[in-house]
Structures are given as structure tokens and as C-alpha cells.
Amino acid sequence: MRKDQTLGEVLRQQGVSRRGFLKFCAATASMMALSPAMVPQIARALENARRPSVIWLSFQECTGCTESLTRSHTPTVEGLIFDVISLDYHHTLQAASGTHAEEAREQAMEENRGKYLLVVDGSIPVGNPGYSTIAGISNLEMLKETAAGAAAIVSVGSCAAFGGIPHANPNPTGAVGVSELITDKPIINVSGCPPIPAVITGVLAQYLTFGKIPELDHLGRPVAFYGKNIHDRCYRRPFYERGQFAETFDDEGARKGWCLYKLGCKGPITYNACAVTKWNDGVSFPIQSGHGCLGCSEPNFWDLGGFYKPLAQATMTTGTVIAGAAAAGAALGAGAALLGRSRQKKFRKEVSEESKS
Amino acid sequence: MTLLDFARGPALQWSIIIFAVGTLIRLFGAAFMLRNKVLSKPRKSDWVRGGFRTILTRTLPAPVFEKRIRFQHYAGYIWHIGFFITLLFFQLHILFFKGLFGISWPGLPNDVIMVTGAITAAVLVALLVRRMTNPVLRIISTIDDYISWLVTLAPIITGMMAYAHMGFRYETMLAIHLLSVAVLLVWIPFGKLIHIFLVFPSRYQQGAKFERRGVRA
Numbered sequence: 001m002r003k004d005q006t007l008g009e010v011l012r013q014q015g016v017s018r019r020g021f022l023k024f025c026a027a028t029a030s031m032m033a034l035s036p037a038m039v040p041q042i043a044r045a046l047e048n049a050r051r052p053s054v055i056w057l058s059f060q061e062c063t064g065c066t067e068s069l070t071r072s073h074t075p076t077v078e079g080l081i082f083d084v085i086s087l088d089y090h091h092t093l094q095a096a097s098g099t100h101a102e103e104a105r106e107q108a109m110e111e112n113r114g115k116y117l118l119v120v121d122g123s124i125p126v127g128n129p130g131y132s133t134i135a136g137i138s139n140l141e142m143l144k145e146t147a148a149g150a151a152a153i154v155s156v157g158s159c160a161a162f163g164g165i166p167h168a169n170p171n172p173t174g175a176v177g178v179s180e181l182i183t184d185k186p187i188i189n190v191s192g193c194p195p196i197p198a199v200i201t202g203v204l205a206q207y208l209t210f211g212k213i214p215e216l217d218h219l220g221r222p223v224a225f226y227g228k229n230i231h232d233r234c235y236r237r238p239f240y241e242r243g244q245f246a247e248t249f250d251d252e253g254a255r256k257g258w259c260l261y262k263l264g265c266k267g268p269i270t271y272n273a274c275a276v277t278k279w280n281d282g283v284s285f286p287i288q289s290g291h292g293c294l295g296c297s298e299p300n301f302w303d304l305g306g307f308y309k310p311l312a313q314a315t316m317t318t319g320t321v322i323a324g325a326a327a328a329g330a331a332l333g334a335g336a337a338l339l340g341r342s343r344q345k346k347f348r349k350e351v352s353e354e355s356k357s
Numbered sequence: 358m359t360l361l362d363f364a365r366g367p368a369l370q371w372s373i374i375i376f377a378v379g380t381l382i383r384l385f386g387a388a389f390m391l392r393n394k395v396l397s398k399p400r401k402s403d404w405v406r407g408g409f410r411t412i413l414t415r416t417l418p419a420p421v422f423e424k425r426i427r428f429q430h431y432a433g434y435i436w437h438i439g440f441f442i443t444l445l446f447f448q449l450h451i452l453f454f455k456g457l458f459g460i461s462w463p464g465l466p467n468d469v470i471m472v473t474g475a476i477t478a479a480v481l482v483a484l485l486v487r488r489m490t491n492p493v494l495r496i497i498s499t500i501d502d503y504i505s506w507l508v509t510l511a512p513i514i515t516g517m518m519a520y521a522h523m524g525f526r527y528e529t530m531l532a533i534h535l536l537s538v539a540v541l542l543v544w545i546p547f548g549k550l551i552h553i554f555l556v557f558p559s560r561y562q563q564g565a566k567f568e569r570r571g572v573r574a
Contacts, residue, residue, distance in 0.1 A: 229527060243448050243467035262452055269361065269528040305365060311531060312449040313456030314369040315362070321370060322457065325377035332378060333385025344391040 007208070008047030021047075028205050031198065031277065032214065032224040045209040052208065053108050053116040055146055056090035059139040060132050060166045060175055061122030065157035066092050068194035069201075085204065088116075091134065102135045109149050117207065118150035118185075120178050123159040123166045127174030143181060152186040152213055153178060156200060158296055161189035161220070168302035179220055186213045189220040191272075193296035198277050199225045217271070219299065225277075230267035230293050233275035236260065254290060264308035265292030272297040361528045364535035372539035379546025384554055400571030407568020408561035415560050429487060432480050439477030443470055443513065449520075471517065478513045481506065501548045508544045511537040 011021055025043040029036060058066070070093070087093065088108035089101070096104055108116060120143065125131040129138035137145075147153060155178045158164040166175035179187050188207075190200055203222055206214045214222040231237060239245070239259040246253035246260055254260075261268070267275075270293050274285040287293055292308075295301040305315035358366075401407070418430045444450055448464035455461040464470075485506055488494045515537045517523075519530035544550060567573070 231527065232522070241467065243464065245448065261449070268531075269526075300359070300362075304362070310449075310452050310456070311361075311365075312452045314365055314373075314453070314535075316366045316370040317373050317457060319458055322373060322377060325374040326381060329378035329381030330385065333382040334389070336382055337385045337389035340386060341389060341391045348391075 053112040059122030065121040113149040123175035125173035161191040162299035191297040260292040266295030267293040270295040360532040364532040372542040376542040404565040408565035411564020436480040
């Protein structure tokens, strides 16, 4: 596959029909909340787009983000779009290894300086540099070196976006997200553990179409996908409104598909497209499968007081704390009262002696 | 730490500790306070009965004042009852108590709670307007009355907004609601809201004292 081929040429070679391609463009426009009038523009831009060089760096991660993107059962148009990106470095997917792999990264950086897209998954340890290295290079050093020549950075997954699971308390490696280390490049956070494949391809498609990063929220995430919380789009929302909740995972409420708020669902505070786009080609999403949302696209989701702790409950206060406070209050109160009594007695005695004299 | 993490964690924990310690100090102080020796001869001997009778009789307005205070008296009942229904029978509040004490009880439908909350808030606003427009009430009102009113109304309003997903994002509204509860808890021992615990003991004491003197209170 030649690097100077346009996307349109590659798609035609892959046997994608014009109709299928336009359907993808329409779906992308819809996902990104763009006007239908933009579909021809998206199609034109995508057809004529040159294969951009993409360098994918994986740091402290579990490869779940890559798995999410590649483990599709059927070759979707999104998959083909991903195939035709010039993925010049990805140490899980590339054939080369060792020094050859690093040479590929250095060559891509050299040939496309200022134009390549840097995709990062995994958090970066800023503690001991030896916590995570690739070819003897620390994650921090590799990120800074590669980011220097990138046009933009896409932080894929909550680890790259916010530190994710490695960042969880007590954060032994000092893990942080990309945006805490790189401040002079446009960064798109595609959070999630893992992110929805369509969201990743949607973001890349938008970048290819318009040549600029999409509108982002206060956490650097594309508003088109992260603008609404799961709860607002959840099909179980009417049960929340009516006060019908599953109390356990196998009670009558659970079987009837009632709201999972009491079982610790974090849908009300989680902003992602799961309830709309869903997973596995639109088959389902965690809440539809009967489990509450974990809030995986939010910062510090691992430390939100427990996956099964409802949002309406206090995270630090327990019956023991209250009993301790009550005991302390009783002891202090009794002490203060006794002190008060002795002062009162003393005062009365003084008054009585004064009146006698 | 986000605002919600702070509200669910340290804010609620410390407010509950301050509430428990502060309230018990005040209650113990009042209970063990040295009282004057009663030197007069009692006119009646059944003081206990007199004390409990006063607790009951003061649930209604005194006939002589009834016309004047009817509105504030019964409005007071409405919002107090509404407040406790909202506090104790909203399902997510029961969930909160279950998290603290491990026990739960049946709740009321959300619609009932929302209507009750709205009535409670409306009555509280009406009572504030009365307090500010009635010359006598305005003169005897102190800053304590206004703060107590505010910290009581705030959890109702913020709670309804959080439930209905109004105003800020849900996590922010929930945090504000929990923080308003924290402020209420901290204020209770130090302001007039301590009457939650003292209203019946003080009625009893008054009734018992008057009974001893042969006066119907």
C-alpha cells in the first residue's frame, strides 16, 4: 500500500462501495453532532485525505485500548479507515522488533516532522524512570522526544488521558496522563477503559476531515462524544425517575431492568457515548448487560469510593466514626458540665460569703 | 480531589463529627447545669404528669393567641412534617442512612417526595416573608433565625435540583447538596436549630415547674 494514496483510492481497492462509504460519513457526522449538510464535505475530505503518519506509543497500559480497536468480528468501514492510516509505530501490532522497531519510529518522526499524529495509550511514570522503559528509553523521555515533532496528540484510554488505573491510590509509580507533561501541543483525550472503537475512529475521521482537533470539554475530551452523561441517555432512566431500583443483582428489580443507581452505577457522573454508540457493533453496553457503569472515562474512577458504593452514600463516614464522635462528645460534654457545676458552686459560695460579711 | 469526592468524603465526615460532638456537649451541659434549690412548698405533687401534659398542650396554639399565630403555627407544622418526610422517606436518603447505619426501610414514590419537598420549600419562603414583613417578628429576629432558615432550606432546594438534573452538572449539584447538608449539620449545635433536641425537654421542664407551683402551663 503506497503512502501517497488517498483514502478514497484505498477504500475502493478494499471493495468498499460508494454507498457504504457515504453511510459511514453520515454516521460519523451524526456521532459528532454535525449537520447532515456536512456529510458531502466529510466524504470529500476523507476521499482526498492522504494517509497520515501515526506513531502509537504504549506506556503503562494493559493493551485493552488496542484490543478494543482491533478485536472487531467483521471488517467494518471504521476498521478499514484505521487500516489505511499509516501506522508507522505500534509495538504491539508492528512486525519489527528491537532496534528495527525503534528505527521505524525515528524514521517516521524524521520524514513527517510536524505532521504526524501521536497516539498514546498508557500512563507515564514520573517516579523512577526504570518503572517502564521501551528499548531502554524511559516512557517520559520517549514521550517528550516523540511529542516534540507531532502535529497533535491523541491520548487513547483513561491511563493516557488521566493516569487511569496506574494513577490509583497510592500511585506507586507516580503515574500521570499525557496532558500533565506536554503542554505545548494540541491534545485530544479519548478516555475510557477502554474507549469505544467508534469514538477513536470518529476522532481520527474528524481530524482528517477538518485538519484540526474537535471541540473539547474541560477535560480535553471531544464534546461530540463526551458531552452528555450516561445517565441522561440511559434506557433505564425512566425507572430512576419513578424510583424503581434494583436492590441486588438478582432481585426482581434487576430482572425487570430497573435502575442500577443503588448498586453503585456511576452513570450520572460519567460522560461518554456508551449508552448511544454501545459496544460490539451496537449490541450492548455495561448497563444493558445488568451491571452499573464504573465511570471509566472519568478521572480517578478507580478511587471514587468503590464500584458498588452508591453515589448518594458518604465514602469516609461509617457507623464506627459516628459512634466514636458520639462517645467523644459525651465525654467532653460530661467533663464540660462537671467543670461548669464546680464553677457555679464556687461562684455561689463567694456570693454567699460576701453577703454574710 | 473533585468537589463531589470532597463532599462525600471529608466534608460529610467532619460535619457529622462536629454535629455529634457539638450537640452532645450542649445537651450534657444543659442536663447537668446546677439549678437553684427550690425553697417554696409545692402546691401540687405530680410534676412529671404536668411536664408531659405541657409537651402535649403546646402542640396546639394557646387559645388566647390563636388568631394571631394560627398561620405561623400550622405552617410550621407543614414544613416540619414535609422536611422529615423528605429526609426519611426519599429512597436515595434511605440509601444514605443504610450506608451509615446498615439499616433501611421502605420509601415513598419519588413524585410524592418531590411534591412534599416543593410544598416544604414554599412554606419556608412564606414564613420568611412573614418574618420580614411583620414588625414584631422582624424586631425579635436575629441573625441566628435567618442563618437557620437558610441552612434548612438549602438542602431542600439543592436536593430537588440534583434529583431533577437542573442547574449545574449532576455531580456538581450532588456535591452542592451534600455540602449544604454538611453546613446544616455543623450549624445545628451552635444555633437555634438545637431545638431539634431541646424542644420537648424544655417543654417538660417548664410544665413540671409550673405544675409544682400549681399553674397550668
